[in-house]
Amino acid sequence: MSSEMETESLNDYNWDDIESIPIKEEASSALCRIMYSEEYKQQLGYLRALLTKQEYSARALLLTDSIIDAVPAHYTAWNYRYNIVKNIDRDLERELVWCQEVAYDKPKNYQIWHYRSLIIELVESRGGSVDISNETTISDDMLEEDSKNYHVWAYRKWLVRRYQLFRDNIEDLTTKKMIALDVRNNSAWSHRFFVMLGDFGETRPETASETVEQEIGFAKIMINQCPENPSAWSYLQGIYKLAKKDLLAEKEFCELYAVGAGKSDQRSVESRFSLPATELLARIYEVSQDNSKASSLYSILGSKYDPMRRNYWEMKRQRLDSANSATVS
Amino acid sequence: MDWKLNRFDTLVEMVSFPAPTDSTATTRLQLETETPIREYYETILEDGSQSMPELTIGEHVNFLKYFLLNELPAPYKAYDASHPWLMYWLTNGLELLKVDLSEYYKQISNTVISYGSAGMGGGMGQIPHVASTYAGLMTLAITGENWKDIDRRGTYDWLMSLKNADGSFKMHSDGETDARAVYCALCVARVLDIMTSELTENTVEWLSRCQTYEGGFGGTPDDEAHSGYTFCAVAALCILDSPKNLKSKCDLDRLVDWISARQLPVEGGFQGRTNKLVDGCYSHWTGGLVPLIEMCQPEYFDKIISREALENYILCCCQAQNGGLRDKPGKSPDFYHSNYVLCGLSMCENKYELRPDNLFSYNVTPLKEPTVVAIDPIFGVPNGKVEKFRSFCAAQKW
Numbered sequence: 202m203s204s205e206m207e208t209e210s211l212n213d214y215n216w217d218d219i220e221s222i223p224i225k226e227e228a229s230s231a232l233c234r235i236m237y238s239e240e241y242k243q244q245l246g247y248l249r250a251l252l253t254k255q256e257y258s259a260r261a262l263l264l265t266d267s268i269i270d271a272v273p274a275h276y277t278a279w280n281y282r283y284n285i286v287k288n289i290d291r292d293l294e295r296e297l298v299w300c301q302e303v304a305y306d307k308p309k310n311y312q313i314w315h316y317r318s319l320i321i322e323l324v325e326s327r328g329g330s331v332d333i334s335n336e337t338t339i340s341d342d343m344l345e346e347d348s349k350n351y352h353v354w355a356y357r358k359w360l361v362r363r364y365q366l367f368r369d370n371i372e373d374l375t376t377k378k379m380i381a382l383d384v385r386n387n388s389a390w391s392h393r394f395f396v397m398l399g400d401f402g403e404t405r406p407e408t409a410s411e412t413v414e415q416e417i418g419f420a421k422i423m424i425n426q427c428p429e430n431p432s433a434w435s436y437l438q439g440i441y442k443l444a445k446k447d448l449l450a451e452k453e454f455c456e457l458y459a460v461g462a463g464k465s466d467q468r469s470v471e472s473r474f475s476l477p478a479t480e481l482l483a484r485i486y487e488v489s490q491d492n493s494k495a496s497s498l499y500s501i502l503g504s505k506y507d508p509m510r511r512n513y514w515e516m517k518r519q520r521l522d523s524a525n526s527a528t529v530s
Numbered sequence: 531m532d533w534k535l536n537r538f539d540t541l542v543e544m545v546s547f548p549a550p551t552d553s554t555a556t557t558r559l560q561l562e563t564e565t566p567i568r569e570y571y572e573t574i575l576e577d578g579s580q581s582m583p584e585l586t587i588g589e590h591v592n593f594l595k596y597f598l599l600n601e602l603p604a605p606y607k608a609y610d611a612s613h614p615w616l617m618y619w620l621t622n623g624l625e626l627l628k629v630d631l632s633e634y635y636k637q638i639s640n641t642v643i644s645y646g647s648a649g650m651g652g653g654m655g656q657i658p659h660v661a662s663t664y665a666g667l668m669t670l671a672i673t674g675e676n677w678k679d680i681d682r683r684g685t686y687d688w689l690m691s692l693k694n695a696d697g698s699f700k701m702h703s704d705g706e707t708d709a710r711a712v713y714c715a716l717c718v719a720r721v722l723d724i725m726t727s728e729l730t731e732n733t734v735e736w737l738s739r740c741q742t743y744e745g746g747f748g749g750t751p752d753d754e755a756h757s758g759y760t761f762c763a764v765a766a767l768c769i770l771d772s773p774k775n776l777k778s779k780c781d782l783d784r785l786v787d788w789i790s791a792r793q794l795p796v797e798g799g800f801q802g803r804t805n806k807l808v809d810g811c812y813s814h815w816t817g818g819l820v821p822l823i824e825m826c827q828p829e830y831f832d833k834i835i836s837r838e839a840l841e842n843y844i845l846c847c848c849q850a851q852n853g854g855l856r857d858k859p860g861k862s863p864d865f866y867h868s869n870y871v872l873c874g875l876s877m878c879e880n881k882y883e884l885r886p887d888n889l890f891s892y893n894v895t896p897l898k899e900p901t902v903v904a905i906d907p908i909f910g911v912p913n914g915k916v917e918k919f920r921s922f923c924a925a926q927k928w
């Protein structure tokens with residue numbers, strides 16, 4: 202329950218005029234009935250009655266707060282709340298504060314983020330504005346709890362898109378910081394890809410190519426830290442594909458970390474086994490028509506390093522014979 | 531018993547895969563999950579191939595049937611906006627286990643229809659929701675009852691009211707938009723035979739935009755690749771057009787690489803995102819992508835993942851002692867995981883091929899003596915059910 206609402210209780214309101222519509226399934230032969238508490242049952246009865254009347258009021262608003270507190274996934278209550286807020290003279294800033302408290306209280310609740318975006322749209326449609334840095338702070342706090350929370354990251358992307366925060370300093374630093382904390386945080390990589398390159402093709406060509414070079418460098422530094430990390434390798438490959446650059450440029454870099462490639466034999470191969478490096482190197486060999494090298498990499502992956510997926514590597518090896526004109530991407 | 535030996539040999543390879551050596555937070559969590567699983571696999575290996583666990587059908591049936599037929603305890607309040615899902619998970623799970631539920635079909639169907647007839651809500655008195663409607667209609671496809679009570683015109687108008695100009699769908703009025711909503715909306719439209727060009731305009735394009743640089747699909751364009759959304763997006767593409775034509779709608783090679791890389795080498799089960807932990811439900815969300823790809827490109831059959839390794843994870847790690855299936859060892863079983871782990875097992879046991887005469891029928895060949903019923907790889911119910919419901923609808927006016 203949010204602090205604002207704690208001072209208020211449903212009993213502060215008069216409900217005598219409401220004929221509760223109880224969930225009548227007890228009487229019927231319905232399956233999957235849930236043993237509701239009396240309190241919750243009463244709230245549901247009121248909810249249905251108020252929904253039928255389409256009542257938009259302070260007591261209805263408070264009722265949605267109680268139901269959302271009991272069942273965060275109750276999308277009908279969320280939807281009703283949104284309609285109430287739109288229709289009564291609700292202070293939208295207070296509504297955003299309420300949202301924030303619900304979010305901190307129940308971090309796994311994902312309805313909250315969509316709801317929050319609806320309220321922000323409402324604020325702006327009424328000529329108001331929101332403090333974006335506050336939105337950033339809230340999502341930062343949530344990510345500190347759970348650094349891979351899908352819904353929080355999706356909300357963050359919504360902010361970037363809406364407020365055109367591409368290559369924004371804060372987004373840059375946040376993703377860098379989170380990747381530094383855990384270089385395998387794929388959500389942070391995914392967000393960075395969007396922040397840095399999400400408007401690729403819409404920016405000036407100089408900006409685009411500068412960003413591409415910078416991010417290739419960033420990915421490689423992070424690969425050096427943890428060559429086994431698929432997130433960073435995908436990022437690197439993703440940039441090459443987006444910018445339509447030739448991956449051949451990374452052949453030597455891959456050779457540093459790939460098993461079975463000449464140079465990596467000098468390293469302690471067993472401890473630096475990098476599957477993504479090996480896979481990418483094989484593809485580079487493939488495209489540069491170096492089929493025998495590609496073939497031996499696929500063989501060693503299937504026979505030694507990744508036997509569970511031997512059929513997969515074998516399929517790739519056999520494909521070399523049939524098609525050797527595919528493009529690296 | 532040949533397959534038992536295969537699974538045993540696969541398990542030998544799984545336990546000998548080296549552990550990651552870096553010390554990130556991700557890797558610490560990974561080791562906390564992976565190490566006990568590896569140790570458990572080692573004890574199984576010591577006992578020899580004849581002791582490989584099998585599906586404890588009776589226990590799972592008891593678990594699911596108990597909850598289908600009894601009132602749910604108070605903590606299930608958390609599912610109060612997911613009643614049709616409860617019905618679908620329990621009914622479908624039991625059907626997959628070959629239980630004859632026909633004596634309950636009427637009761638199940640009456641319950642489901644009480645959630646709405648032109649779009650179903652998450653429970654009585656709740657506003658219609660696309661995912662609830664998917665779950666409710668799939669349940670009715672199983673039972674074969676109350677089909678004529680569905681208001682197809684009303685459902686169509688409601689779906690159209692949720693359509694966004696970019697081709698995607700909202701979950702409900704003012705609700706969120708994502709690939710799950712698109713998948714569920716298309717399943718509903720297909721099974722009710724109300725798919726019009728107006729309903730599907732721009733939808734392929736929107737789904738294609740959800741494919742990320744990693745190869746999987748996100749919930750909306752530019753979100754992180756996630757198996758739940760990838761399954762929804764790819765299955766949706768297979769509803770909009772034959773799986774045969776999947777290649778023209780996405781980067782299939784990157785998608786296949788991404789799916790393949792989700793199988794964890796020690797556990798044998800799947801993760802849902804890069805650098806995340808194994809979870810039994812991804813046996814369906816990731817594993818369920820495999821038959822779709824195999825139908826699209828038959829030469830991929832049994833190449834993308836190891837069915838034996840996934841079966842090892844399902845049978846050794848996902849079965850709770852007293853029945854029900856779960857995310858991973860140490861977690862409690864639930865209906866959701868019970869259903870989707872069984873769906874994943876069904877995928878392991880069968881080979882799917884497109885039938886040239888009908889885009890939405892598949893030839894299913896068991897790869898061995900099946901322990902569960904073959905599922906429809908696109909709709910997630912026993913194979914053949916959706917087509918029956920659809921042809922019933924196609925014969926009606928709307």
Ligand SMILES: [Zn+2]
Binds near residue numbers: 809810811812857867
């Ligand atoms: Zn799960």
